[in-house]
Structures are given as structure tokens and as C-alpha cells.
Amino acid sequence: MTHAAVHAQPAAPPAPRGWTSWLTTTDHKRIGLLYFWTAFAFFLVGGVEALLIRLQLAQPNGHVVSAETYNQLFTMHGTTMVFLALMPLSASFFNYIVPLQIGARDVAFPRLNAFSYWVFLLGGLFLNASWLVGPLFHAGRWNVAPDAGWFGYANLTERQFSPGPNIDFWVLGLQILGISSLAAGFNFIVTILNLRAPGLKMMRLPTFSWMTLVTQFLIITAFPVITVGLVFLMFDRFFGTHFYLPQAGGTPILWQHLFWLFGHPEVYILILPAMGIVSEVLPTFARKPLFGYVVVVYSGILIGFMGWGVWSHHMFSVGLGPVADSVFGATTMLIAVPTGVKIFNWIATLWGGDIRPTAALHFAVGFIAMFIIGGLSGVSHASPPADLQQTDTYYVVAHIHYVLFGGTIQGLFAGIYYWWPKMTGRLLDERLGKWHFWLQFVGLNLAFFPMHFIGLLGMPRRIYTYAPELGVSTLNLVSTVGAFLIAAALLVFLVNVARTRRSGARAPNDPWGGATLEWSIPSPPPVYNFSVIPTVESRMPRWRTEHHAPMADPPAVPPAPIHVPAGSRWPLVAALGLPILALAPLTHTLWLAFAGAAVLLFGIYRWAFEPFEV
């Protein structure tokens, strides 16, 4: 890890090569790509789990999988999609796009950024290893994956009721992943606040970067709460405490509070980045500034604050009493207001615009439409008496999928089609993109709309089968067909990706006529991003406004030498310490704890004393 003297460097440092350079990279763009492909792989794993669930439910009294396997499938589907697919897919855009949008050469702490990625990868592998390592625990191959739901309600998760290693994988895996999210949270808060180009005031910040900032604040405040909840669960499982056990005076409700205090801000952690993406895509393809930029930004901030005051609406059926129920019912209805404000602003952005119906715009408009449906069913849970009818039924499953698939996934795909040329240098095929959109759009509505009725007709969620007398067989079959249509749509996307990689059209700096800084530099950008750090004079620096001419793009060749830091292997080494540490309680092996701590400390010390210049 030597660093050459600055004067010895050519003006434009060469891009690093070879697969080992990916292990030591600290370049936010490469880390963004690593996040993307890792998260997409986990997204496909979670998708296969969903298809197995839908196959099992396609017919009444199904026996595609056993009840035990079914429990593991829905638990891992939820956990994977939330922590290993949606959050890190958003993170891939935080990584790749935010530094470009704010005119920076990298994030504030490039090595911490690499650490976040490696911890995420290792945590995801640790969780998913549970599918394969059953025989090591004297159980069948498909028997030791987590099986108590993604929310892991106590006291089902206690040793008494879950004696196997299933929940151990879950609790330890989530602790590892939490560290990744927290480290990234601090990093991006500082990056966005401190690394903005000259003139890029906060109220000139692109909406996606704004929503990223709000999301990071939610992450660093919400994750400590679930960390504590998980620590209590670990102590209960490994050291025999009674945090969630009523026989010793404890209460399982404590877990519900700690989980949902995290869990509801988490909902906004999942949706705000997608809202940010949509707020970028709509103006570009309507060729109009975002309608009510300031209101959209403040609504996002308000959602971030209010997201902390609604958690008990997940717990109406607990019986918290009329006062608590009324308060949380009211706050839940209130939080729909800033969300609704955003929706009207997006529609007003499209109104009267010069609309170019690209694939990215299809997904962005699809996001608005589907998020409205998900939002409306959400408001229907806000009323405690109505919610009692819906709790633990497929109605809630319909709601969460409209919000997270119709909302977040479609928003993320809008971002994928929008920023793909910037990230890879090639344009995805628009025709295949629209095929992808329509197949997925029809598929998601077929899969998730019937679930509203399935739920209201009385089918409980998380139960591995149902009787024909319930009268939901046809609706379930339709839902399964929809799930496979979604799978077909994703296949179209993968074909599109493969074809684009081989023979896609080369992307110029700015294929869309975007207003923000990322479009002023080559696609993909050089290692140093900006040959000259731009000075920003307006909210849409690349567009002509009343007072400002469009900015000039930075020169193709840097006029002065740019120092680009070499990579570092120590973030990866430090990250490796965490899964080793987690193996200690899992296998009841004390020396592994010392080994893991030693690796972690070694990595941190080498990292701290490494010559490294940003």
C-alpha cells in the first residue's frame, strides 16, 4: 500500500485491473457495482423462495413443500428481500450516484465504504448458509434456515420453542448486517453534508441525494434499536436470560416494541430512496423541473420524523388500550399527508410536460400508481377496528407487496434503466425494457391484487396451506400465475442485460438530457469522476433556467494531476472477523470468539495505520 508521489502520477490515472483489484477497491463506483450485483443475486434467491411459496399455495392442501420448509421459505423470503435485496440495491445507487450528483471524487470514508460492502456480503452469505449446513447440525439439509418470520416475534424465537440453530442464524446474521448499514449511514451523512461541490447548497441538492440523506439518518437511529432487541434475544438464547419470557416477569411485547420502533422507520428506509429516484426520473423525461422541489424535500424530511411515531400500528391486535390505539391510528393517518403531497407533486411534474415514454419513465409512473394502491390499503390499517379484521391475513401481505414491490422495486427499476448507461457505459434496450415493465406490471397486479380478497375472505398469512372450503382456491391460483409472470419479466430484464453487455448502444455522457451533475461526465465515469470539480449555480445545473445558462461539462482530460488513492485490503480483513465472531455462539466454540475478535482488531489496526490519502 505505498503511495506514489503526486508529481509522478499521470494526469489521468489508469483504471485498476484484475479481479483482485475488486477485493481491495475503495472506489465508490466499483463498490456500487459490487452492491448491485450482490443484491441482485440475493433478490433472485428471494424470488425463488417466493415462487416456491406460490407453488405451494397454488392449490388447496398443497404438498409441494412441508410445513417446516414453508416456514423457512417465508421467513427467508422476507428477511432476504428487506435486508439483502431492497436495502443494498438502494445502497448501490447511494454508492454509485450520490458522489456523482454532489460533484465529489468519492465518499467521505472510502475504506469504511468497502468495509460496509464486505460486511453486507458476508452477513448475507452467513444467513443463507443456513439453507445448506443442516447436516453439520445433525439435521436435514433444508431444516436449519430461520423459520419464525422476518419480524421474529418473541417468544416463538426463544430456545424453548426454537431449539435448533435456525433462529441463531437469523439473530447473528441480522447483527452482522446492521453493522454494515450503520457504517454506511455515517459515511453517507458526512459525504452528502460535507463533500458537496462549491455552490451546491442544500436546497440545490438533487432530490435523490436528499432522500438518501434522510434515509441514512433513519438508518443510524433505527438500527441501534433493533440491535438492542437482538442483543436481548441473543442473551435469552445463549445465556439463559428471560428478557422476553413471561414466566420470569418479562414480556414478549418488549420485542414487538423494539422491533417495530426499528421496523417502521425501516419501511421508510426502503421507500424513500425509491421516491428519490422517481423524483429524478420524472423531471428528466417530462423535461420539466420537479414540481414543488422544496415541498417534496420537506415532505421527505417530515416522513423521516413522523416515521418514528407510528410503530404501534403494527401492534393494534396486542391490546395496548384505547388511548395508544387512537394516538397511533391518528399518527398513521397523518403520515399519509406528506406522502400524498409527494404524489401530487409527481403528477404535477408530468402535467404539461414534454413526455418521453422511456422504460425508466414507465417504471416511475408505475411506481406512483402502485404506491397509491399500497398507500390506500395502508391507510385502511390505520383504523384499529378495521386493522383487527386484517391482522395476520393476506390483506396485509397484499399491502406490503404493493408498497415494496409496486413501490420500491418499480422505483429501483426506474433507477436501473435511468442510470444503467452511466454505470456501465451502455444503454439498455428500450423495447425489451418496456416488455419487462408490462410483464412485471401485469404480473404484480395478478399476484398481489387478489391477496386483498384472499385476506378479507379469511385466509391467514404464514400458514402453509388452506382448505378448499375457504373459497380462495381460484384467487390463489391467479396469484401464483402472477408470480410466475413476474419471474418471466425478470428473465426479460436479464436477457436485456446480457444483450446490452454484448451489443448495447454506447452511452454518451448524457443520453437523457438530465439536469444533474452525473450527466456532465463520461459514461462510465473515469476513476476520478470529475476532471475539474464543478461549481454549481442552480438546482438544475445542466439546464437553462431563468437566471442561469447551462454549466459547461468538465474537460475530457484533467488539466492538473489528480491523486487517486490506491485500494486497501484491510476493510475486507476486518469484515472477515465478524462472521468468525458470529460462528462462536452458533457452534458454542469459545476460541472462535477470540479468533474473530483478533481478526477484527488486526484489520482495524492495519487499516488505521495504513498510509492512505483521499
Add this chain to the structure above:
Amino acid sequence: MTHASVTHTSMGLDSRKMAFWAFIGSECLLFGSLISTYLVYKGKSVVGPYPHDILNIPFTSVSTFDLLMSSLMMVLALAAVQRGDMRWAKVWLFMTALLGMFFLGGQVYEFTSFVHEGLTLQRNLFGATFFVLTGTHGAHVTVGVLWLLTLWVRALQGKLGPANAMTVEITGLYWHFVDVVWIVIFTVVYLIQ
């Protein structure tokens, strides 16, 4: 750590310092959750020993005073580093770590005597919430002591100077935060029974 890079930042605040403030904000939620749980479960234990049977306020007052004094040492250490007086910086850094170690020694003694008196993690909710809360704090003190000793060794090697004042300042932020958390724990757990 080996070099201070003074670069322009949008907010005019050092990036590492800003990250640390964010970290401290995050830690507030961590300790907030632990302290809330302690309060929620207060008086819910179904068997003893209970707090008033076992908590030794005079002893813990001494450790609290010790930790407060360590914060004073930390302030002196930072002032010494900032004015380039590395001889005294070494003294104060070591004193800060030493007082931190005294505190940890006190905690080890306290935990051991509680276990002898029958209060364990498994015994009752008081034991579980008390040990996890104060243990988490103790783990933070341990990290702080390791960090301070690292800086002390760097100072002995002559690798710590006024150029690293920001590093020492951030260490101080962490140390004072851990101290403030203890003040809250001491008040909530020991003084208000």
C-alpha cells in the same frame, strides 16, 4: 491517523468529527433502548435480589468520580497535544486510560460480588437488564481504554503530535460521551431506586 489532511468541507467541520457526532447520535439510541428496557422492567422481577438489596452506592460513587476525573485528564491531554506539549500529553493520555482501567476494575469487582450474592444474568429481570446495560457501557469503556493506550503508545513512539490533534479530539468526544452515559446510568440505576 498518521497524517492530518486538512481539506475543504462544505460544512466547515472536519469529516471525521462529523461522522463521530453522527455515531454518538446513533449510540444515544442504543443506550436509550437499554435504559428504557431497564426502566420498563423495574420492579418486575419475581425473585430477588432486588436493587436495594445489592447496589452499593458509596462504592459506585467512587467509580463515578474516577470516571469523571478521567474526563478531566482527557481534556488536559487534548490541550497538551494542541499546544504541542507532548511530554504532558503522554502523561495525561496515560492517566485517562489508567482511570478508565480503574473504573473497569471496579466494575469487575462489582459484578463478581453481585454474582456471589446471588444476582446473575439468569436470576431475574433486574440481573438481566442490569448486567446487559452496565456491561454494554463497560464494553464501551474497554474500547476507549484500548484507543487511549494506542494513542499513548503512538505518543511514546513520537508518532503523535499537534498535527494529530483532531484524532485526539475525536477520542475525547468518544470518551466524554461514554462518561455522560455513565452519569445517566448512575442516576437512573443507582440513585433513583
